[in-house]
Amino acid sequence: xxxxxxxxxxxxxxLNLCGNQINCSILPEIGNIExxxxxxxxxxxxxxxxxxxxxxxxxxxHLDLSINRLSRKVLPFRKCNWTKFDLSDNDHLKGYKPSxxxxxxTQTTTTHSSLLIILIYLPLTxxxxxxxxxxxxxxxxxxxxxxxxxxxxKNGDLFSIWDYDGxxxxxxxxxxx
Numbered sequence: 130x131x132x133x134x135x136x137x138x139x140x141x142x143x144l145n146l147c148g149n150q151i152n153c154s155i156l157p158e159i160g161n162i163e164x165x166x167x168x169x170x171x172x173x174x175x176x177x178x179x180x181x182x183x184x185x186x187x188x189x190x191h192l193d194l195s196i197n198r199l200s201r202k203v204l205p206f207r208k209c210n211w212t213k214f215d216l217s218d219n220d221h222l223k224g225y226k227p228s229x230x231x232x233x234x235t236q237t238t239t240t241h242s243s244l245l246i247i248l249i250y251l252p253l254t255x256x257x258x259x260x261x262x263x264x265x266x267x268x269x270x271x272x273x274x275x276x277x278x279x280x281x282x283k284n285g286d287l288f289s290i291w292d293y294d295g296x297x298x299x300x301x302x303x304x305x306x
Contacts, residue, residue, distance in 0.1 A: 136161035147193070148172040155194075157182045167191040171215065174198055179216075195219070 136158035142165060152174040159168070160182020168183075171193040178201035179194065187208070193215045200221035206214075216222060 135159060139163050141165060142188075143167045145169040146173070150174055152176075154178070155180050155183070159183060160186060162186070163188070165189055169193045171195040171197065176200065179203060 135156055139162060141162050144159075144162075144165060144167065147169045148171075150173060151170070154177030155170070155175060157180040159165070160180055163186070165186055166188050168186075168189060169191065173196075175194070175197040176199065179199060181204060183189070183192070184204060184206050189208070190211060191213045192211065193213055195215040196218045198221075199216070199219040200223075202223045203216060
């Protein structure tokens with residue numbers, strides 16, 4: 130595809146060319162694709178610098194240019210709400226930091242992993258904590274009831290030699306000695 134045609138694909142939203150061994154530089158015309166949301170060019174042989182035009186793609190949420198041969202200085206991007214932003218494992222890329230956007234904390238974030246933690250790990254953790262606390266409470270109640278039942282013998286009080294029916298607890302005294 131000629132480079133002049135690439136800039137005319139203004140309705141393109143998803144471009145994934147990863148792992149194709151593309152051996153050229155990133156075409157600046159990609160910056161003209163205004164609706165581009167997903168751009169994945171990782172695991173190629175792309176060289177040169179990142180075109181400054183990419184910095185101004187307002188709808189771009191996923192940018193993965195990792196594992197290439199990109200070089201030169203990386204300019205800060207204007208947006209910070211990325212689902213993925215990865216420039217790692219490039220040969221001579223200068224200025225790449227995880228906090229590359231203006232004042233942002235991290236660039237390589239995944240909303241999918243946050244959602245996974247909230248929907249799966251949090252309920253599982255709450256379930257197991259409730260289970261452990263329930264078992265501990267049952268065990269505590271069992272221990273509390275057990276000493277009272279041991280204090281009361283089958284024939285009445287431990288210090289009484291008379292049974293409830295008025296007879297002497299002779300058999301109990303014999304068994305205790």
